[in-house]
Amino acid sequence: MQLSAGARREGSPWTGVWAVFLKEVADHLSSTRMRILEVLILLSAVGAVYAGARTLQQTVSEDPFLLLQVFTAAQDPLPSFVAFLSFFLPLAAIALGFDAINSEYNRNTLSRVLAQPIYRDALLWGKFLAGLATLALILLALFLLVVGLSLIFLGVPPNTEEVARALLFLLATLAYAGVWLGIALLFSVLFRSAATSALAAIAVWLFFALFWGIIAQLLAQAVSPYDPFRPESELRQAEALVAFSRVSPNTLYAEAIQVLLNPAVRSLGPVLITQLQGALLGSPLPLGQSLLLAWPQLTGLIALTLLLFALTYVLFQRREVRA
């Protein structure tokens, strides 16, 4: 439809966002789902700190980044805190978003709500922001638990740079959770049944968590095959592999936190020996340089979230109100 300058729709698309946001946050916080997530938070925090502390107490060498080690250290049966987060957060985000819109259809509340003086934008934004705020709350609780417990167990206060890196790590994790919330929200618009939407979202998650690594390898081999007589073809294949695996938000997130939590990481992807000339291996990068290294991954995650939200928005605008 053609929009002339005088025929803009009136008012602000934000009318009512706050009301929707408050209601959805209240719903999330009082739901049974949240109780389950809270138990998971507590278990994971305790497990992570236990594993981290056990590992660290056995180390005798001096380490200026003890707090960051708590996040990444793993004790054999237990995964590290970071590994646990990258596994648990997509599920939490899906749990908060998979029935956002279709439940309004199924409870016959959508037409009633949209008959109020708000735009559809407000409903979608309110729900998305409420999910994100709830996830931020979970993350912050988890983070403070881990930091607090590690203070008790280790007795070493973190320095400024550690805190800054930990907060950046929190931000990256929120962006990663945003991607999965976006996927869950998209499926909640796409599928009328909540069960289908949840299954589809979990299927996407499994696809990226288990299968994408294998597929990326096959793709890399197909696109630039290894030729034993041309050594540079091996490098090209390795580069292709990195490029393909970066399609997955999991890879982007893993790379971003690897750089942020481990100051010794100075490059992602293949590095030639000639490029290492003059580098002091093992010495930490300053925070600004680490952030610069993780920047493409961070912006990639945020851009992916926005893209998913925009797609959801377009689909929802075109959806008929009637079931």
Added chain:
Amino acid sequence: MVIETQGLSKRYGKVVAVEDLNLRIEAGEVYGLLGPNGSGKTTTILMMLGLTEPSGGTVRVLGLDPVREPLSLKKQVGYLPDSVGFYSEMTAWENLAYIARLNGLPRAEAEARIARVLERMGLAEVAHRPVSAFSRGMRQRLGLAEVLLKEPKVVILDEPTLGLDPEAAQAFLQMIQGLKAEGITVLLSSHLLHQVQAICDRVGLFHKGRLVLEGRVEELAQRVLGGAYRIRLGASPLEGLQARLQALPEVSRVSLEDGEVRLEATQDVRPLVARTVLEAGAALHSLALEKPSLDEVYARYFQEVRHAA
């Protein structure tokens, strides 16, 4: 003019839901949008609220365009959907409080209004119970309470009596009539023609997306049934009686149904009929005047359309 449509139409692909609709509804009227399921009533209502976009033509509600000015329109128009749902884990009060916030009502004002509308709909005692425990009738009343919450100028009700038992339906219709007394314009849709005909000032009959008949109930009966007076006669023996009754100048139609004679006449000819029966030497058992029902108007109209085709 409160609601006005011109050449309004809606197509879903090749399916025509509403075609070339011209409606004019005056302030303070109760207008019934009637017709069978799937005849385009709900689509028309959704277009009036800007919840679905017309494929052609224009709608104006209170002079506002639902596509371009939906916010100021929806501030003044209350809508009760056909299958009304609430957040069942929340109480009646909380459900209304959410709607009040969406309408941007200040807190104190909202609380006063919620108390008032719940009281009016007889739900004050269950205000703090979760909606999941509500019966269908209570939900419907809560829906109307929500509509009144924004103190609307126009109320649009989609199948308001659907799923209610006859008693609850009557009570609900009386509440709707109460709105008219306050000067609120009411547009309601229904496929239960006989149920709503009593409270509608004017009705429009829908058939396959087109408005085929419009006017006051009596006018329509006059126009379609050929006579507004219908008389039911019980007499025996019936032999020869039919021809004699048919011969009366005021009688337009005579038919036999379940051992009774049904007459259609342009006037109340009961005395004349009684005399005719007695003069024929038959015994008169019963004689009653029937009010025309919209169901019959509808059925007869489509019978005639089909015959003509």
